[in-house]
Amino acid sequence: MSLPQSVALCDVGPRDGFQFEEQFIPTDRKVDVITALADAGLPRIQVTSFVHPKWVPQMKDAEAVCSRLPDRADVTYAGLALNQRGLERAHAAGLSQMDLSIATHDRHSQDNANRTVDEAVAQADDMVRYAHEHGLAVQMGFQTVFGYQAPGDTPLDQVVDMSRHFADLGVESLSLADSTGLAHPRMIKERVRAVQAAIGDTPLVLHLHDTRGLGLANVYAALQCGVERFDTSLAGMGGCPFIDGATGNIATEDTAYLLDGLGIETGVDRDAVGRASARVESFLAKEFPGKLHRLLQRAEGAETAVE
Secondary structure, three states: OOOOOOOOEEEEHHHHHHOOOOOOHEEEEEEHHHHHHHHOOOOOOEEEEEEOOOOOOOHHHHHHHHHHOOOOOOOEEEEEEEHHHHHHHHHHOOEEEEEEEEEEOOHHHHHHHOOOHHHHHHHHHHHHHHHOOOOOEEEEEEEEOOOOEOOOOOOHHHHHHHHHHHHHHHOEEEEOOOOOOOOOHHHHHHHHHHHHHHHHOOOOHHHHHHHOOHHHHHHHHHHHHHHEEEEHHHHHHHHHHHHOOOEEOEEEHHHHHHHHHHHHHHHHHOHHHHHHHHHHHHOOOOOOOOOHHHHHHHHHHHHHOOO
């Protein structure tokens, strides 16, 4: 069994993590965290989402965040858009990488967006065309790929057909999300391999949640299938505010530790990410589920005590 030699991580904390917080995080502090992640070697960062502030107040400063991003040729900044208006805002804000996201489970699509999956696909088609007409790269994200109300209750055939459809449209990448944290390693392998067979050379990304403690086990299963890109979140922040109990992204620093131990290159300074995680925890006065940054804090505290 051969594993990838290198893996690219995308930290989604500034969007997926921050959107979960009721306490508003000032724009300058958001930009400071994004800058710290870039300095730590993250090649891609999801910096914000362009949604109505009525639904996600934390993202009301999306344009202001984008206007203050450090100019880095080695970092791709991505923004999430869920409809045409959001896509147009992201484009106007200067982003060139667009992350789109739709449901793959009909009940979830109705619950979350009040439309069928087919209607969501049609809307996404228009958004992909708009993006390509304006020279923008698109990552097409699928929600609840591994189940919505029960493990595997999202039809695999539907996921495969949707994956093939958007790969044929020429998206930059496809992202499979375990939005509810229901996936387990066997299901990861089954669904990843089925999608890979349908999309050819289109890069595949996994967005995994650690809700049931299987996040890193699922990473390892995906590595065995040759997956080379993963979404992670500093300190394990985030989840989905529209799905009850869907908490706990896999932590960036914890994932980097696993990959380093497997001899897989990431280019990520996990201690630097850990320090950024500690600063976010301190500001919000709460603990997040990631583990490595807490060990780093204890070690640095012990060194300070000895000095």
